[in-house]
Amino acid sequence: MSQDALGLLFGDPFAVMNTIGLTAFALVGASKAIREEFDLLGLIIVGLAMAFAGGATRDLLVTRTPLALQSPIEISLGLLGVGLAIALSIVLESPETHPVTLVADAIGLAAFATTGAIVATEAGVSAFGIVAIATINAVGGGAVADILLDRPPFILFEDFYASCAVLGGAAYWVVGLLGVSAGTAAVVCALVTVGTRLVAVVFDWSLPTVQTLGLRSD
Amino acid sequence: MSQDALGLLFGDPFAVMNTIGLTAFALVGASKAIREEFDLLGLIIVGLAMAFAGGATRDLLVTRTPLALQSPIEISLGLLGVGLAIALSIVLESPETHPVTLVADAIGLAAFATTGAIVATEAGVSAFGIVAIATINAVGGGAVADILLDRPPFILFEDFYASCAVLGGAAYWVVGLLGVSAGTAAVVCALVTVGTRLVAVVFDWSLPTVQTLGLRSD
Amino acid sequence: MSQDALGLLFGDPFAVMNTIGLTAFALVGASKAIREEFDLLGLIIVGLAMAFAGGATRDLLVTRTPLALQSPIEISLGLLGVGLAIALSIVLESPETHPVTLVADAIGLAAFATTGAIVATEAGVSAFGIVAIATINAVGGGAVADILLDRPPFILFEDFYASCAVLGGAAYWVVGLLGVSAGTAAVVCALVTVGTRLVAVVFDWSLPTVQTLGLRSD
Structure with missing residues (x-):
């Protein structure tokens, strides 16, 4: 990808997105652990696991x-x-479900979908590989945090969560084909992911199941 | 291993077994997710996770x-x-427990035990390494699918499931010592795995526990 | 690190600690599976998973x-x-909760924290990397065993379990800075880990939560 104005403005897209994602996801993971009354080491572990698990799997x-x-x-x-x-x-009643945490989670999701797409592209995998690594980077932390908290991974029950990272990763690949800079592709990927996620939360979007499509009744 | 008639007939044993295993396990994983009323993205994820998790772990x-x-x-x-x-x-009442799905699962198990044994042999690991990688390749997908579905991994409760892959991987190693072609070893591994699995299902075989062996009573 | 008397006496610290850890953790994992009435293959799998999962993740x-x-x-x-x-x-009433098993678990924890610290140091990771890999090597087996047994990973609920490995890994790094031999560093790491673990079990230590610190009330 060539350099352009947005690319120069943005500096190192990986470093920017990685900084945002690590902070946001550690906040969300630790908030979940506090809700479950984990001890201090437990909430540090869940916070760091949520921040690092997706990127470690990517690596x-x-x-x-x-x-x-x-x-x-x-x-x-x-x-x-x-x-x-x-x-x-300390300052909020139920931080895990507060809008601040929901927005931090959406921002972390978008930031990590982008770091995943960047690393995957540099590693030279297939188009599916880019989308898969972007999605794993984005949702891996939340899945591991849920397993540590002994909950079913909510990424499978929130209809537009992993889907948003899939769309972001696909957008990164598509605009990359068009020859834009890495910085521009990163911004597009992050905006598509965080945008679809926030709209889905506000409007309570859900995907159809085989049952609701009327293909069969149980 | 030298080339022989069966080896030549069979072409690239890895490609053949990999094709069978991926299709069969994606079918089984998606059927489980449909049973649990997952949405479309969820059933694609569970299907692909069941198809890919074992081989990705192997790699x-x-x-x-x-x-x-x-x-x-x-x-x-x-x-x-x-x-x-x-x-x-759409056409079956309860596809997850239908014989078609049970047979597809047994075929996928055998195909992936074989791909695991082939890759492990090429990587030059120990005899235990060959059996372990064959088994992980074979049962890893089902274990990950069960975790995503929030069920205890049934590979630990089905007595003759992982056992069949262990036997298949061991058979691959033994016939390899005898100097047969990679194609012949692959066929032997697959037949041992799928054969023991189907016989175990039909006759409801189970392994003894420490309790049923009469060594202790709880 | 230079060689000194303790280093020479101890031979290859990795081999010694690895031997102890593998035997102890396989014993603990299989004991848990026997308690849950797993079949013979199941208890071999849980025992080997507990023995190998931490080290495999480290590798x-x-x-x-x-x-x-x-x-x-x-x-x-x-x-x-x-x-x-x-x-x-066969000889004990409830081996999973018997002091023999608790001590074996503490010894395995200490041995694997040490092997993790040794391998991490050789790989040239950061100070956090040494502590993280020591901890993952030490607690990874127990976490995987619990997941296979369909229990919430007890490493998050036992307050001074993972903490002990964190302290041991940190001790390994600190004495390494002082220029002691690898053998001495290994002994220090193992003693810190097993010591804090056994004292914590005897005195029923626990870490504070955000709630018990009085920072908030739920």
Whole structure:
């Protein structure tokens, strides 16, 4: 991809999106753990797991040691998000379901769909590989957090959650074909993901099931 | 392994077994998700997870990027299996427990035990490594599908399920020692796995527990 | 790290700790599965999963094929632990909660925190990476065993379990900075981990939650 104005303005799209995603998802994961009355180590683990699990899976899929284990910056951002969650839990009644947390989750989802698409493109996988790694990077943290919290992974029950990352990853691939800069592709991917997610939350969108499509009755 | 008649007839054993396994397991995984009334994206995810999780784990264990993210053929076969599951759900009453699905599951188990044994042998792991990777390739998809469906992994409760893949992987290793072709070893592995699995289903075989062996009473 | 008396006495710290950890964790995992009346294959799988899952995750994080798939010694030690669990289940009333099993679990935890710290240090990750890989190596097996047993991972509910491995990994890193031998660092890591774990069990230590700290009331 060539450089353009938006690309230059945006600097290193991976670093920007990674910073946003780590902080937002650590906040959301720790908020879930606080709700379940986990102890301090437990909420740090759930917060860091939510922040790091998607990216670590992404890194393993392109066979490299996870960045979270190599860079002191990643752990600092994760702990910042956990600290924000503890602060929020003091000032808010039920932070896990507060709009602040829902928006942070949508922003983290979009940021990590974008980092996934960037790393996958650099690794030279197929178009499906780009969409799959973008989606895994985006939803992996939430799935692992839910497993640690002993809940069924809500990414399968929230109709427009993983779907938003799928659309964002596909958008990244499509605009990449058009020859835009990596910065522009990152912005498009993030906006498509966070936009569809927030609209879906506000309007309570859901996908059809085989049953509601009227194809069969149970 | 040298080439022989069966080996030549069979062409590329990995490609044949991989094609069968991906289609069969995507069908079985999507059928389980339809039974649980998952939405369309959810059943695609469960179907693809069941088709890809075992092979992706196998690829990570031999430290390479999963084939499913590199080859457009893999995703096409997975979606074909999901499509077959939707078609079956329209014509059958309870497809998840129908003999068609049980047989598809046994065939997928055998096909993936074989691909696992082939990849492990090429990677030069130990005899235990061959059996372990064959088994993980065979049962990994079902285990991940059950976790996504929030069920206890049935591979631990079906007595002759993982056992069949263990026997198939061991058979692959033993006939490999005898110097047969890769094609012959693949056929032996697949037949041992699918044969023991179908006989176990028909005769309702079960393994002893420490309790039923009379070693202790609880 | 330079060689000193303790380092020479201890030989290969990784091999010593790995042998102890594999046997102890296979014993604990198989004991849990016997308690749940799993069949023989099931308890072998849970025992081996508990013995191997942490180390396999560690190896994947530093991008190498898990040792358990390459070395026949690892599988032998795992099966030895499973055999010990079956023997214990015959002579003891409830082996899963017997002091023998609790001590074996603490020893396995300490041994695997140490192998994790050794491998991470050799791989050249950050200080957080050393602590994280030590902790994952130590608690990964128990977490996977609990998931296979369809229990919530107890590592999140036992307050001083993962914490002990965190402390051990941190101790390994700190004494490493002081320039001691790998053998001495391994002994320090193992003693810190097993010591804090056993003291925590005896005195029933627990960490504070956000609620018990009085920061908020639910």
